[in-house]
Amino acid sequence: MSGQPASGPDAVTVPGSEVTVVPSPGAQADEPFAVTECQGGPLLVRGDFEILDSSGNEVPKNRETVALCRCAGSRIKPWCDGTHKLLRRASEN
Amino acid sequence: MLVPAPRGELTSALLTVLQDGPQATAEQYGTLDGAAGRVLDGSADVLRDDDLQLALFLLYELHYSGLDGVDADMEWQPELIRVRRKLEAAFEAALRQAVPVPAAPSPEAEEVAQTLFKLAADDDGPSVSRFVARHATEDQLREFLVLRSVYQLREADPHSWAIPRLAVGRAKAALVEIQADEYGGGRPERMHSALFARTMEGLGLDTTYGHYLDRIPALVLASSNAMSLFGLNRRLRGCIAGHLAAFEMTSSIPNSFYARGFKRAGYGPDVTFYFDEHVEADAVHEQIAARDLAGGLAEAEPELLEDILFGAATVLTLDALQGAEQLEAWKEGRSALLENSPFRVDAQALDAAAAGAGVMA
Numbered sequence: 001m002s003g004q005p006a007s008g009p010d011a012v013t014v015p016g017s018e019v020t021v022v023p024s025p026g027a028q029a030d031e032p033f034a035v036t037e038c039q040g041g042p043l044l045v046r047g048d049f050e051i052l053d054s055s056g057n058e059v060p061k062n063r064e065t066v067a068l069c070r071c072a073g074s075r076i077k078p079w080c081d082g083t084h085k086l087l088r089r090a091s092e093n
Numbered sequence: 094m095l096v097p098a099p100r101g102e103l104t105s106a107l108l109t110v111l112q113d114g115p116q117a118t119a120e121q122y123g124t125l126d127g128a129a130g131r132v133l134d135g136s137a138d139v140l141r142d143d144d145l146q147l148a149l150f151l152l153y154e155l156h157y158s159g160l161d162g163v164d165a166d167m168e169w170q171p172e173l174i175r176v177r178r179k180l181e182a183a184f185e186a187a188l189r190q191a192v193p194v195p196a197a198p199s200p201e202a203e204e205v206a207q208t209l210f211k212l213a214a215d216d217d218g219p220s221v222s223r224f225v226a227r228h229a230t231e232d233q234l235r236e237f238l239v240l241r242s243v244y245q246l247r248e249a250d251p252h253s254w255a256i257p258r259l260a261v262g263r264a265k266a267a268l269v270e271i272q273a274d275e276y277g278g279g280r281p282e283r284m285h286s287a288l289f290a291r292t293m294e295g296l297g298l299d300t301t302y303g304h305y306l307d308r309i310p311a312l313v314l315a316s317s318n319a320m321s322l323f324g325l326n327r328r329l330r331g332c333i334a335g336h337l338a339a340f341e342m343t344s345s346i347p348n349s350f351y352a353r354g355f356k357r358a359g360y361g362p363d364v365t366f367y368f369d370e371h372v373e374a375d376a377v378h379e380q381i382a383a384r385d386l387a388g389g390l391a392e393a394e395p396e397l398l399e400d401i402l403f404g405a406a407t408v409l410t411l412d413a414l415q416g417a418e419q420l421e422a423w424k425e426g427r428s429a430l431l432e433n434s435p436f437r438v439d440a441q442a443l444d445a446a447a448a449g450a451g452v453m454a
Contacts, residue, residue, distance in 0.1 A: 039207065042380065044377070062374075063274050067380055079373045081345055081373065082345035
């Protein structure tokens with residue numbers, strides 16, 4: 001499914017950044033949000049959603065579409081900061 | 094934009110015509126045309142030709158916010174469009190000669206995305222960002238901002254030309270998604286151009302557009318001109334899509350280094366917020382630009398794939414050329430900006446800024 005938006009799950013837990021994506025309270029659509037697994041990179045999330053940390057607290061978003069870290073290497077978790085590209089390069093050398 | 098000083102016979106003739114506006118004479122246009130011909134015939138290096146790159150920059154500026162005191166209707170003056178097209182043809186030919194383009198994958202979004210990510214990852218151009226992180230002096234940090242300000246004070250505008258030039262579909266939706274974020278998502282104070290201005294102000298720099306133009310080298314103008322060339326010609330919509338993808342891919346990690354450099358020099362969040370914001374934003378944008386914009390466009394119009402790759406590779410080539418020039422100057426203890434020459438008026442820029450900045454070192 002890499003690169004293709006997945007159909008609307010109820011909740012998606014993201015290993016690497018220890019957060020869960022859930023529909024916003026009162027979200028109307030059948031598929032309130034869409035996730036895209038970026039090959040070798042983050043999880044891209046679009047739509048009507050909230051991000052909850054491991055204690056269930058909402059993490060404030062700075063933008064509509066977000067990229068969640070899946071490599072665990074980001075310095076700004078849960079957000080991606082491109083570090084997976086450096087990790088991949090290091091593992092190839 | 095503030096009107097700069099000319100850099101040779103072409104920009105002298107052009108500025109005369111622009112200032113005279115509707116009163117400009119056929120003789121003046123003749124002089125301009127002759128100058129354009131001579132510059133094109135005599136230019137050994139189009140990308141580093143100050144007179145040519147400034148002329149192109151001024152002609153494009155007519156389509157952005159215009160030049161102070163110049164009649165807005167000059168934007169569509171047929172003689173100026175004709176001269177622009179002559180300069181553009183030479184510029185595009187020089188780029189196509191200078192830029193190595195990777196082999197094209199099949200026109201599928203994920204394949205195109207991976208090809209672009211690999212192109213950016215394999216880039217071994219000189220690293221201005223690492224130098225900024227570790228070594229840049231106070232003056233060099235200021236020069237860094239001045240050089241970037243040509244694009245960053247109007248960040249996102251050149252790529253917006255592509256919005257109406259793309260058909261309804263995945264690529265257009267992706268471009269608008271990225272641009273909305275660039276323009277602050279409806280919050281003017283979060284527009285990336287406004288954030289950059291705040292950073293410049295933190296170092297005592299003037300954010301009036303064009304204030305430092307007289308000290309901007311040709312290669313920096315060439316980078317800006319490449320975006321306008323790609324954005325303003327529908328024929329080149331593949332190039333502008335690829336350009337944005339590579340632009341975003343070469344942004345997140347360098348911006349974390351820039352932030353480090355300014356923090357090292359003692360600057361606080363008011364100055365570094367711009368860079369921190371780009372670390373997060375561009376990690377989102379690069380995924381959208383690679384897969385949905387560039388990849389989506391390649392799927393919809395496979396004949397554009399070569400230009401998508403060329404546009405992306407242009408970012409890396411021009412960054413490498415300009416970065417090498419900038420680092421060479423800095424490592425030799427020189428300014429990376431142009432010296433004031435007899436052709437140029439003193440912009441009084443950096444000295445005044447340095448005196449008025451009053452910041453910690």
